[in-house]
Amino acid sequence: MTDSMAGVPAPGNAGMDDPPRGEPETNGAAPPPEADAAPGPPRPRIGDTRPAPPRPVPRPVVGGPVANGAPPPQPPAAVVGGEVPADGDEAAPKRSRSRRRGGRSSRGRSVGRYFMCVHVQPELTQIAMLEGRSLVEHYVARGSDETTQIDGNIYWGRVQNVLPGMEAAFIDIGIPKNAVLYRGDVRYDRDDIESSTAKEQPRIEDVLRPGQTILCQVTKNPIGAKGARLTQEVSLPGRFAVLVPNSGTFGISKRLGDNERRRLRRIIDDVRPAGHGLIVRTAAEGATADELARDVATLLEQWTAIEAEASRSDQPRLLYREPDLAVRLLREELNTEYRAVIIDDPALYEQVRRYVASVSPELAERVELYDTEIEPLPLFERYHVHEQLHKALDRKVWLPSGGSLIIERTEALTVIDVNTGKNVGKTNLEETVYRNNLEAAEEVARQLRLRDIGGIIVIDFIDMEIRENRDKVGSALRTALARDKTRTQVGDISELGLVEMTRKRISEGLIESLSTTCEICSGRGIVLDTAAL
Numbered sequence: 001m002t003d004s005m006a007g008v009p010a011p012g013n014a015g016m017d018d019p020p021r022g023e024p025e026t027n028g029a030a031p032p033p034e035a036d037a038a039p040g041p042p043r044p045r046i047g048d049t050r051p052a053p054p055r056p057v058p059r060p061v062v063g064g065p066v067a068n069g070a071p072p073p074q075p076p077a078a079v080v081g082g083e084v085p086a087d088g089d090e091a092a093p094k095r096s097r098s099r100r101r102g103g104r105s106s107r108g109r110s111v112g113r114y115f116m117c118v119h120v121q122p123e124l125t126q127i128a129m130l131e132g133r134s135l136v137e138h139y140v141a142r143g144s145d146e147t148t149q150i151d152g153n154i155y156w157g158r159v160q161n162v163l164p165g166m167e168a169a170f171i172d173i174g175i176p177k178n179a180v181l182y183r184g185d186v187r188y189d190r191d192d193i194e195s196s197t198a199k200e201q202p203r204i205e206d207v208l209r210p211g212q213t214i215l216c217q218v219t220k221n222p223i224g225a226k227g228a229r230l231t232q233e234v235s236l237p238g239r240f241a242v243l244v245p246n247s248g249t250f251g252i253s254k255r256l257g258d259n260e261r262r263r264l265r266r267i268i269d270d271v272r273p274a275g276h277g278l279i280v281r282t283a284a285e286g287a288t289a290d291e292l293a294r295d296v297a298t299l300l301e302q303w304t305a306i307e308a309e310a311s312r313s314d315q316p317r318l319l320y321r322e323p324d325l326a327v328r329l330l331r332e333e334l335n336t337e338y339r340a341v342i343i344d345d346p347a348l349y350e351q352v353r354r355y356v357a358s359v360s361p362e363l364a365e366r367v368e369l370y371d372t373e374i375e376p377l378p379l380f381e382r383y384h385v386h387e388q389l390h391k392a393l394d395r396k397v398w399l400p401s402g403g404s405l406i407i408e409r410t411e412a413l414t415v416i417d418v419n420t421g422k423n424v425g426k427t428n429l430e431e432t433v434y435r436n437n438l439e440a441a442e443e444v445a446r447q448l449r450l451r452d453i454g455g456i457i458v459i460d461f462i463d464m465e466i467r468e469n470r471d472k473v474g475s476a477l478r479t480a481l482a483r484d485k486t487r488t489q490v491g492d493i494s495e496l497g498l499v500e501m502t503r504k505r506i507s508e509g510l511i512e513s514l515s516t517t518c519e520i521c522s523g524r525g526i527v528l529d530t531a532a533l
């Protein structure tokens, strides 16, 4: 697969969106708030038709047959989600420093609630993120995405034109569609500004001129007609730190505790490279001075190579490409909460394993090869990703008590209609509606994340007479959305039962990434009767 990707939180965004450039929301050793409390899926019981959850298999010998007539899936050693106190050898409190990035283990096997399945096909790589057995996120990378999935890449660009009215400039970065650089993302030297009368940021036309060449980084993939968004504030994300070349930026993730921040600050004072900025990520919790120094050294090497490449020619072109989707995701997210990363392609497996071994050696064992030569089922079937993916592409989603959601996407927004089941009103209509809406709130949050729906979303809950019930449904929705690492904003529930919300747009969305528009109706869903017209 190539380095193109979709749906991945921008690495360059390590703090780009919200200064102080502390920490991307996506990142972090910090698990979602419910992580410790959630029981995770149950261990298989008699009558359970599903196979046992995956277990970390012993390190496979690449290329060599592990054993023919592969052993049947073994009991759920990889205890999903929670501790197994009974084992006794894992008495440490879960969040204690002692386990840190070293990982919990139970009888020598890793424990964690997240599980990453990487399925490689020619020209298409899919990554499924499971929480327990349930699919929570899905990413797609295509081989042909060189011009659309470029988030995080660094380019040598040439200013095409400057639009003062838009406070933006269009930049040729060597791909067909020009990228956009907004005033706020421009970097400049105050001495270079002629009309530096104002104390605030200068006008874009005073800083950029057509024909000028600049180093820039993509912070947002092009979506639809919009060109890629650029910044001149380049940043290189590593495992524990983000290097901000030629900058005074310095920060330590606010998600870390005071003591840990103090410890890291002391280390950073030694390893911080002269002339460059550095941000220490949440993932650095528990990292040793050596690990941090190695991470920073690697980033500096990368930067030196980029600068050398930039000086070679003045042509707009790519200088640095982000690594493969799987590596990129793991760089942002891998922590002890991952029980395994299973990859069905030997080459990618080697690459990912090497990467993890270099940054978090203690987690390298959790990267496993799924040998399709000996496994009876394809990877996505083995872990029920396939069927869950199909459900996630459907308009209709069933709720536990018989109600449903209908999810419709339009050009401007997504509308989610909540319906009750057939048994409405047996005892108390308001109560039934309220219960149904609560289930809907929970499911809406799950579906938005799974389907990666961004932009404006309007949810049409069923009318509730009692204001208190409306408020409770609103707050249930907020609580459920808090588990989503993508930022959301939610309005209050209106008299009509409508909730307006936004969810940050990171990629095109699940359906878009796996479909094309119908050629017959151009996506409208109807074919006009030309004979009658």
Ligand SMILES: [Zn+2]
Binding pocket: 518, 519, 520, 521, 522, 523, 524, 525, 526
């Ligand atoms: Zn059609």
